Amino acid sequence: MTSPFVRRRRLATELRALREERGMTAERLSLLMYQSRMKISRLENAHIRPDLAEVVKILEVLEVTGDKWHEIFNIARDAAEKGWWDSYGDAMGSRQRLYADIESGAKTIREYNQFTIPGLLQTPDFVRFIVEMAKAEGAVGFLPERMAEARLRRQEQLLDIQGCQYEAILDEVVVCRRAAPLQIMLGQLRHLIETVLRHPRITIYVLPLAADFTGRLLPKSAFSLYTFPSPEDPPMTVVDTVSTDLVHIEPDEVMRYTQRYEHLRQAALSATASLGLLTDAADDLQKRIESEA
Template sequence: MATNAVVARRRLALSLRERRLRAGLTLEEMARRMECSPAKISRMETGRTGVRVADLRMIADVLGLGPADHEAMIELVRQARGREWWHEFADIVPEGSATLFGLEDGAPAISQHSTSIVPGLLQTPEYARALISSVEGITADLVERRLALRLRRQHLLDRPQPPRLDIVLDEAVLCRVIGGAEVMAGQCRHLLARAAAPHVVLRVVPFDAATHAAEGVGFIIFEFDGEEDVMTPVVFAEQLSRSTLIDDPDEAGGYRTALAGARSAALTPERSLELIAARAAGLR
């Protein structure tokens, strides 16, 4: 899967930190050898600032990186400078959304727990328009731009090598009639069509299921599972006015455990699709 600018920046930052720690150097020692401030090293290792090729050359000298490792990191610097498709929508989304789009676009596996609405990657245009239009005071032009953005994000599911998508829905998602019965029935049929693909798994937690740790909490987990990938799972919790990015391994691990609990409480994928099909039929 191609590396976009967001993923490249995070991968580079984490790789710099891992290699410094492997060399047994503190931030202060690294800064002293590079004749800069510890704050600059910290900003590079957290991805808050870009890494210049000149900086990387000094880092390679300090850490004793070989030519192959040095060139691989230079390539990440080049990729991190790229301008991705979502930049044209930067003026209509909350701050930090570019990180969500980049992680979504670059993750080999995406898992999501949704308690109230169908996840954006699986929404029909009609369902998405009904949701977007519900924002008070939104203009028609802004509705169309946000709709275009949402539908553009879905292109990743039709790639030759799409990400693995594992979705757990609360049954309430199917019962909340967004846009009217016809729109909701079409949305249910779309879920069935998407779930027919081998890279998509859909589960529904029924109303009478046992309580689980993810109860009432919606979140997305982006997994990066390459054998030598320094990136750990990243959790994205989307809220009304802002979103929270969680990349601490222990905290992200708690979300993975919660999602496993939701999967255990859910119906099997086969029975889940039967429930969705029955819901679609009942909306006609």
């Protein structure tokens, strides 16, 4: 299934371009559509799910016909689709719902995280622990059980035979720092190792603390890079901040993060060496648990 979110962004770009090519303002289009200016703006900024009848009316007003009409209608149809995540509503958390949508139909996912295990690789125990940590900070915008259930559903999609190519760069501090009780961390590390060994499409790289980054800039936040099967769906970057996720499709912005990712990849350990580091870290943690028993 093609990501409805991705197609909404593409539809927004196409409709705005068609309107501007005809020298028509959004205000004029809204008058001809008998719609509010805000409605047109939200559609052209991909802030709402499109109504197919309204898209057809816009194409009529803009006098779009032939192959272009069918192209835009097909994009709008994909953009209006609902995915499994929609049945969860806000119960899974709005931020996680965004990721689930974008991941749908992605060709590749590459992400960097310098603070924690990426959501697509977390064990159920680790998920439950971070949920408890979030609840300790105050009210959360999701239902814990539904959030955990949805995260596992996202992982199932990734590991499916038709799943995308996935790689993650983890800072060594994520592997070595105790961010959860020892048994949970041990289970998490073993899970990372097993996932890589069982699924050739998934690769984990570790950025060592001793990596030489002279002359390069480290990213200030975790981020993910996405590509999609259709060349008409542009690559996308999602930047993870404390309170929100920033989506970029502008070529210059995506290129900046792609370059940062390539710098990280060059400085990271090889896939084999990274797996060895994860194994050593898990073995050391196992020994520590046994010594404290």
